[in-house]
Amino acid sequence: MFRNKSLFKCQVRFKDILTCLCSNAAKVEQKPPTTSLNFISQPTHFSHPNLLKSDEITPLIRKNEFKDRRKNLMNKIAQFTSQQSRSSKEYVVIIPSASKKYMSDKIPYFFRQNTEFLYLTGCQEPESCLVMICNELESYSSVLFIQGRDSHSELWDGPRICPSNVNDFFGIDQGLPMAEFENYLQLYLKLKPRASIWYDILSPIQMNTHNVIHNILKTGRNNMVESPKIFIDQQRIIKSPAEIELMRKTCQIASEAIIKTIETSRPGISEHEIFATVDYECRMKGAEYLAYPPVVAGGKRANIIHYITNNQIVNDGEMVLMDAGCEYHGYSSDVTRTWPIGGKYSKQQRELYEAVLKTQLDVIDLILGKHLQEVGLISKRISNDGLLKAAYKFCPHHVSHYLGMDVHDTPSITRNIPMRPGMVITVEPGVYVRDNDESVPKEYRGIGIRIEDDILITENGPEILTKHCPKDIEAIEKIAGKGL
Ligand SMILES: [Mn+2]
Incomplete structure (x- = not known):
């Protein structure tokens, strides 16, 4: 030998x-x-x-x-x-x-x-x-x-x-x-x-x-x-056909696990239990483990971007922001969904959710400001220049990163290069309104929302690898209401 x-x-x-x-x-x-x-x-x-x-x-x-x-x-x-x-x-x-x-x-x-x-x-x-x-x-x-x-x-x-x-x-x-x-x-x-x-x-x-x-x-x-x-x-940064298959699979596992997790959540549940459910579901579907400590943030804790304490009770009327992904044979997914624990978004939650969702669908972070202006969080008198600054106040993180074997994949590559087929990126705009922010109407304070999908760039445009995980309001309310 x-x-x-x-x-x-x-x-x-x-x-x-x-x-x-x-x-x-x-x-x-x-x-x-x-x-x-x-x-x-x-x-x-x-x-x-x-x-x-x-x-x-x-x-x-x-x-x-x-x-x-x-x-x-x-x-x-x-x-x-x-x-x-x-x-x-x-x-x-x-x-x-x-x-x-x-x-x-x-x-x-x-x-x-x-x-x-x-x-x-x-x-x-x-x-x-x-x-x-x-x-x-x-x-x-x-x-x-x-x-x-x-x-x-x-x-x-x-x-x-x-x-x-x-x-x-x-x-x-x-x-x-x-x-x-x-x-x-x-x-x-x-x-x-x-x-x-x-x-x-x-x-x-x-x-x-x-x-x-x-x-x-x-x-x-x-x-x-x-x-x-x-x-x-x-x-x-450019994924091979085999790597693309693995990315599809890791994203599918995370998507299905998140659906199960939303379905079984109910008012009074602890963040810890939600964490345990998504972990269990990912492993049961073949993932080795979660790709990172998940954020399971009920209510105003959603405003803490890296909240991983996950030890509070989620009460009726609150939303849960969960950022979770898994690792499947070395390849990572990274998904965020924000759902109402009681099965129905309140008026204000729904408004902000729609703004984030529209932005997410538009894929361009600059437009985030425009949608928040429509809701009234940002004054309509603000100019385009001021808009970006104001948008940063409500969403202080990047809205995209490369994804692959690592969650923050290939960090030495700048994000200012044109997209090429074979790249996988996340799109994850969010809005975070601090509960002590007196510059916005009271009903919006404490709300934190992020929607994150994983996207493969192909010759024919983007392929949403996490498409199995619903994100429009009706679909989310349907699954969120299931466990009640
Ligand atoms: Mn991410």
Whole structure:
């Protein structure tokens, strides 16, 4: 199974060193693996044929797609490097996995893989690291450093993949134990002293990797260190057909879960119970977990944008603003609905709701001001310039962000670029009237409303991925009245 593949065909000396490293790696695996690809630390086609086809590493995403992602990243960096007309075109890209985090002694938090690492490898192991190098012939090779087999740890945490299976399973050229990472990097930089290092040194993800890089750089090296983030984000912002399928599914699950949650809500219910319902429904429909701590805000608490305490009772006559989404095989949804707990919007709630809904449908945040002017929250004498300022007072957050593997996806990409097919964005205008705001009529005070949908940009216009979740007044009142 072990493939003693040379990484640098053009560098005889380095090849020899690496061959030596590889055979050391083989020695580290003292015991022959008791498990094969059938049982590793994450689902495979063999262990979970219900989830994965034979060439898929994660559901719907094939080995070749992961290979293309790595190749595209290397191409982008190569392109950038040659545009800069640098003396050395050699570089190494280092993408660490997430670490296990503990809430208290030996009690772990649920593990969530570092998104960039997952995007480029499909690997779910903690304390790992992807290293990709570009050699002089502009060909690339990749190494996945992983913890490797360890019978004691595996007794507690379950099977791990062994380095010799990395190529077969992930399609990455080579697997090595994480313990070899420092040696490997040191040897590489010895042989390529002017190579640039593409590693996000300002936002360390995993201390093992970070400390190794930090220590190597401390020894007086002057290699250029740059973050590959922008190039990964440029790729991630356009979703592939497989990713689009996953986005459709995560949005559908969240939509259906929210319908159920609205249906079962009633006056006197606690926000906590609403939270539990949406969490349960998402998981029951196949999501792994919620994509973020949901906002379940009854009454005036809806004016606290990041209200996640979710521990109050929702009384008759109040609305609930719930912002909840789930993660389905690594892809996130992000939906907000605001419904009347008693099944009917009051006159003022209905007016403001319609204003937000109209705005949401218009998709343009500037128009938010216009609709609020119609309701009378903003004086009709205010000019267009003043309108934007006034609108900001009632909606202080962005009305859109990119969505994908992360809830706030690809944040290094500006929001001022034209929409392109394959992008997924949220549209989420809101209106928040503080209960002590004496500049607006009393009946509107304390009302907070947001409506948020997830939208895929296609050649033929926008596709609303959360369309299964109703948002017009009649449809919402119908489902909100069901549990009464
Ligand atoms: Mn959002």
